[in-house]
Amino acid sequence: MDDTAPDTSAASRPPGTFSRVTLELGPDDKPMKLRYAGTCRLCGTPLPAGVDAVYERSLKTVRCVECPIEIPTPDVGTAGASARREYERRKDNRERRIRENHPKLGGLILALSDDPQSTRAWERGAVGEELMAQRLSDLPDTFRVLHDRRIPGTRANIDHIVTAPSGVWVIDAKRYKDKRPALHVEGGILRPRVESLRIGGRDGMKLVDGVRSQVERVVAALDGAEVPVTGVLCFLEADWPLIGGSFAVNGIDVTWPRALIKRMVDRPQDALDVDAIHTRLASTFPSA
Numbered sequence: 001m002d003d004t005a006p007d008t009s010a011a012s013r014p015p016g017t018f019s020r021v022t023l024e025l026g027p028d029d030k031p032m033k034l035r036y037a038g039t040c041r042l043c044g045t046p047l048p049a050g051v052d053a054v055y056e057r058s059l060k061t062v063r064c065v066e067c068p069i070e071i072p073t074p075d076v077g078t079a080g081a082s083a084r085r086e087y088e089r090r091k092d093n094r095e096r097r098i099r100e101n102h103p104k105l106g107g108l109i110l111a112l113s114d115d116p117q118s119t120r121a122w123e124r125g126a127v128g129e130e131l132m133a134q135r136l137s138d139l140p141d142t143f144r145v146l147h148d149r150r151i152p153g154t155r156a157n158i159d160h161i162v163t164a165p166s167g168v169w170v171i172d173a174k175r176y177k178d179k180r181p182a183l184h185v186e187g188g189i190l191r192p193r194v195e196s197l198r199i200g201g202r203d204g205m206k207l208v209d210g211v212r213s214q215v216e217r218v219v220a221a222l223d224g225a226e227v228p229v230t231g232v233l234c235f236l237e238a239d240w241p242l243i244g245g246s247f248a249v250n251g252i253d254v255t256w257p258r259a260l261i262k263r264m265v266d267r268p269q270d271a272l273d274v275d276a277i278h279t280r281l282a283s284t285f286p287s288a
């Protein structure tokens with residue numbers, strides 16, 4: 001056998017690169033003769049009015065009954081990848097600088113000193129996202145997860161986006177070892193109630209505002225589809241009290257991995273088209 005010939009059999013392709021050509025009909029799908037011309041959401045084939053096609057109710061999109069070409073499945077991304085890249089970049093820069101400035105003692109200086117706190121913060125963040133991704137891998141197989149997504153036109157990333165049959169969850173993973181997240185409330189009787197997040201006594205509202213703007217971007221990407229979107233700040237290794245703990249600040253859930261997964265799984269499961277939403281979000285927010 002000539003093993004230099006390209007092997008095009010399905011078994012030789014990387015796993016998960018292609019999805020089935022004919023998708024099963026989900027509860028969100030309506031087979032129909034199209035009243036208006038459209039374009040297949042999956043393969044881009046024009047679908048003239050009058051042909052048999054599948055209407056996807058929640059996203060108001062259409063697709064072929066059977067796509068004529070194979071459809072790549074979305075790149076789900078690698079948790080923590082961009083934070084880890086930034087950590088490596090800073091670490092390498094520092095090493096190079098020290099070796100250039102101290103040709104003889106550079107190695108010794110590096111051995112005896114740590115990376116600055118600002119560099120280590122990137123590694124701590126990457127590890128947090130990796131740990132969160134491990135927890136998310138326990139979700140039921142009706143759920144889809146995207147990791148480390150870029151928000152086009154900004155320098156911001158979204159750590160994780162989970163699409164469940166009940167809605168979308170936008171998750172920011174934070175690793176604050178031994179710090180206690182707490183809800184701080186002012187006013188409420190004579191003055192307007194003002195909620196804020198404290199982390200180990202310090203103001204954490206920048207984190208809440210960050211997740212709120214990520215949620216806005218995701219809602220915009222869903223373009224009017226009736227899909228609930230929930231923003232979450234998920235603290236790993238934090239010092240949560242034994243009783244209570246989880247709360248919301250300005251509409252953003254503040255919680256820890258196990259409690260979050262339980263919430264996502266326990267929420268009554270709707271009939272959303274998980275794959276259609278997942279694919280849309282994967283293309284709007286590319287892998288970072």
Ligand SMILES: [Zn+2]
Pocket residue numbers: 040041042043044045063064066067068
């Ligand atoms: Zn198609």
